[in-house]
Amino acid sequence: MSCPVLRPTPRYRCAGLTLLELIATLVILGLLVAVAGPSLVETVSNLRADALRMQLNSAFAGARLAAVTRREIVSVCPSDDGRRCTAEWSKGWMTYRDPLRSRQPAIEKDILQYYPGQTGLTLLAPASTGRPRLRFRPDGRSMGVNQSVIICARGRQHSKVIVSNSGRARSVILRDPIPCEP
Structure with a gap:
Protein backbone atom coordinates (compact mmCIF):
# COMPACT_ATOMS: atom_id res chain seq x y z
CA MET A 1 0.00 0.00 0.00
CA SER A 2 1.29 3.46 -0.75
CA CYS A 3 1.17 6.50 1.48
CA PRO A 4 -1.72 8.93 0.82
CA VAL A 5 -0.62 12.06 -0.94
CA LEU A 6 -2.30 14.68 1.22
CA ARG A 7 -1.98 13.47 4.80
CA PRO A 8 -1.07 10.21 6.49
CA THR A 9 -3.63 8.63 8.76
CA PRO A 10 -3.08 6.04 11.48
CA ARG A 11 -4.51 3.48 9.10
CA TYR A 12 -1.68 4.06 6.61
CA ARG A 13 2.00 4.06 7.70
CA CYS A 14 4.46 5.82 5.34
CA ALA A 15 7.71 3.93 4.66
CA GLY A 16 11.06 5.77 4.61
CA LEU A 17 13.33 7.92 6.74
CA THR A 18 12.71 11.35 8.12
CA LEU A 19 15.28 14.07 7.61
CA LEU A 20 16.16 13.93 11.30
CA GLU A 21 16.82 10.16 11.16
CA LEU A 22 18.99 10.58 8.07
CA ILE A 23 21.08 13.36 9.67
CA ALA A 24 21.56 11.31 12.87
CA THR A 25 22.71 8.30 10.81
CA LEU A 26 25.20 10.42 8.85
CA LEU A 40 43.08 1.95 8.63
CA VAL A 41 45.86 4.09 7.13
CA GLU A 42 48.40 2.53 9.50
CA THR A 43 47.20 -0.99 8.67
CA VAL A 44 47.50 -0.38 4.92
CA SER A 45 50.99 1.11 5.40
CA ASN A 46 52.10 -1.93 7.43
CA LEU A 47 50.71 -4.30 4.79
CA ARG A 48 52.67 -2.49 2.06
CA ALA A 49 55.84 -2.68 4.16
CA ASP A 50 55.28 -6.41 4.74
CA ALA A 51 54.78 -6.96 1.01
CA LEU A 52 58.02 -5.10 0.21
CA ARG A 53 59.90 -7.12 2.85
CA MET A 54 58.72 -10.43 1.40
CA GLN A 55 59.41 -9.35 -2.19
CA LEU A 56 62.96 -8.27 -1.33
CA ASN A 57 63.59 -11.50 0.55
CA SER A 58 62.37 -13.46 -2.47
CA ALA A 59 64.41 -11.37 -4.91
CA PHE A 60 67.63 -11.92 -2.95
CA ALA A 61 67.00 -15.66 -2.75
CA GLY A 62 66.25 -15.71 -6.49
CA ALA A 63 69.46 -13.85 -7.33
CA ARG A 64 71.47 -16.30 -5.23
CA LEU A 65 69.83 -19.19 -7.06
CA ALA A 66 70.60 -17.56 -10.42
CA ALA A 67 74.28 -17.20 -9.47
CA VAL A 68 74.53 -20.86 -8.49
CA THR A 69 72.57 -22.10 -11.50
CA ARG A 70 74.44 -19.95 -14.02
CA ARG A 71 77.81 -20.39 -12.27
CA GLU A 72 78.61 -16.71 -12.54
CA ILE A 73 78.39 -13.53 -10.45
CA VAL A 74 74.86 -12.11 -10.23
CA SER A 75 74.05 -8.72 -8.67
CA VAL A 76 70.88 -7.17 -7.31
CA CYS A 77 70.59 -3.39 -7.07
CA PRO A 78 67.83 -0.84 -6.53
CA SER A 79 66.45 0.53 -9.79
CA ASP A 80 63.49 2.70 -10.64
CA ASP A 81 63.53 2.05 -14.40
CA GLY A 82 64.92 -1.49 -14.76
CA ARG A 83 68.02 -0.33 -16.69
CA ARG A 84 70.22 1.59 -14.23
CA CYS A 85 71.06 1.11 -10.55
CA THR A 86 69.89 3.81 -8.14
CA ALA A 87 69.84 4.14 -4.33
CA GLU A 88 66.22 3.46 -3.26
CA TRP A 89 64.92 -0.11 -2.96
CA SER A 90 61.24 0.81 -2.59
CA LYS A 91 61.17 2.21 -6.15
CA GLY A 92 62.15 -1.17 -7.60
CA TRP A 93 65.17 -3.39 -8.15
CA MET A 94 66.78 -5.53 -10.80
CA THR A 95 68.84 -8.67 -10.97
CA TYR A 96 71.61 -8.79 -13.56
CA ARG A 97 74.62 -10.84 -14.68
CA ASP A 98 77.74 -9.14 -13.37
CA PRO A 99 80.88 -11.03 -14.46
CA LEU A 100 82.97 -7.82 -14.48
CA ARG A 101 81.66 -6.53 -11.11
CA SER A 102 80.51 -3.27 -12.63
CA ARG A 103 78.27 -0.63 -11.08
CA GLN A 104 75.66 -1.00 -13.82
CA PRO A 105 74.65 -3.80 -16.19
CA ALA A 106 77.07 -3.83 -19.14
CA ILE A 107 74.42 -4.56 -21.77
CA GLU A 108 70.64 -4.90 -21.71
CA LYS A 109 70.87 -8.67 -22.22
CA ASP A 110 72.61 -8.96 -18.83
CA ILE A 111 69.43 -7.89 -16.99
CA LEU A 112 67.74 -11.04 -15.73
CA GLN A 113 64.75 -9.58 -13.94
CA TYR A 114 63.20 -6.26 -12.95
CA TYR A 115 60.78 -5.76 -10.05
CA PRO A 116 58.79 -2.50 -10.09
CA GLY A 117 58.62 -0.89 -6.68
CA GLN A 118 55.93 0.25 -4.31
CA THR A 119 53.95 3.39 -5.01
CA GLY A 120 53.18 4.19 -1.36
CA LEU A 121 54.53 7.58 -0.38
CA THR A 122 55.01 6.52 3.25
CA LEU A 123 57.41 3.73 2.37
CA LEU A 124 61.20 4.09 2.39
CA ALA A 125 63.84 1.41 1.95
CA PRO A 126 67.27 3.01 1.64
CA ALA A 127 70.34 1.14 0.46
CA SER A 128 73.21 0.61 2.87
CA THR A 129 75.80 3.35 2.76
CA GLY A 130 78.73 2.44 0.55
CA ARG A 131 77.12 -0.79 -0.61
CA PRO A 132 74.06 -0.12 -2.76
CA ARG A 133 74.01 -3.59 -4.39
CA LEU A 134 74.32 -7.22 -3.50
CA ARG A 135 76.63 -9.55 -5.39
CA PHE A 136 76.37 -13.31 -5.26
CA ARG A 137 79.26 -15.58 -6.23
CA PRO A 138 78.80 -18.75 -8.29
CA ASP A 139 78.86 -20.76 -5.05
CA GLY A 140 75.92 -18.72 -3.67
CA ARG A 141 77.88 -16.71 -1.12
CA SER A 142 77.47 -12.96 -0.85
CA MET A 143 80.50 -10.76 -1.47
CA GLY A 144 81.58 -8.44 1.31
CA VAL A 145 79.90 -8.08 4.68
CA ASN A 146 76.31 -8.71 5.69
CA GLN A 147 73.87 -6.47 3.83
CA SER A 148 70.74 -5.00 5.43
CA VAL A 149 67.89 -3.15 3.79
CA ILE A 150 65.75 -1.33 6.34
CA ILE A 151 62.09 -0.83 5.44
CA CYS A 152 60.44 2.26 6.88
CA ALA A 153 56.70 2.88 7.03
CA ARG A 154 55.17 6.18 8.15
CA GLY A 155 58.54 7.51 9.35
CA ARG A 156 59.39 4.54 11.58
CA GLN A 157 61.49 1.45 10.96
CA HIS A 158 59.15 -1.43 10.24
CA SER A 159 61.41 -4.33 9.28
CA LYS A 160 64.68 -5.27 7.65
CA VAL A 161 65.94 -7.83 5.17
CA ILE A 162 69.40 -9.17 5.98
CA VAL A 163 71.66 -11.13 3.64
CA SER A 164 74.52 -12.93 5.38
CA ASN A 165 77.95 -13.68 3.94
CA SER A 166 76.75 -17.20 3.20
CA GLY A 167 74.15 -15.64 0.88
CA ARG A 168 71.07 -16.57 2.90
CA ALA A 169 68.38 -13.91 3.06
CA ARG A 170 66.17 -13.51 6.09
CA SER A 171 63.82 -10.83 7.31
CA VAL A 172 63.01 -9.41 10.72
CA ILE A 173 59.95 -7.44 11.76
CA LEU A 174 60.98 -4.85 14.34
CA ARG A 175 58.85 -4.98 17.49
CA ASP A 176 59.98 -1.62 18.89
CA PRO A 177 60.28 0.58 15.79
CA ILE A 178 62.54 3.61 16.00
CA PRO A 179 62.37 6.68 13.73
CA CYS A 180 63.95 6.32 10.31
CA GLU A 181 67.00 8.38 9.57
CA PRO A 182 66.67 10.64 6.53
Missing part, protein backbone atom coordinates in the same frame (compact mmCIF):
# COMPACT_ATOMS: atom_id res chain seq x y z
CA VAL A 27 26.61 11.96 12.05
CA ILE A 28 27.17 8.51 13.56
CA LEU A 29 28.77 7.26 10.33
CA GLY A 30 31.05 10.33 10.25
CA LEU A 31 32.20 9.69 13.82
CA LEU A 32 32.98 6.04 13.04
CA VAL A 33 35.04 7.02 9.99
CA ALA A 34 36.92 9.68 12.00
CA VAL A 35 37.82 7.13 14.67
CA ALA A 36 38.70 4.24 12.31
CA GLY A 37 40.45 6.28 9.59
CA PRO A 38 43.94 6.64 11.13
CA SER A 39 43.98 2.99 12.16
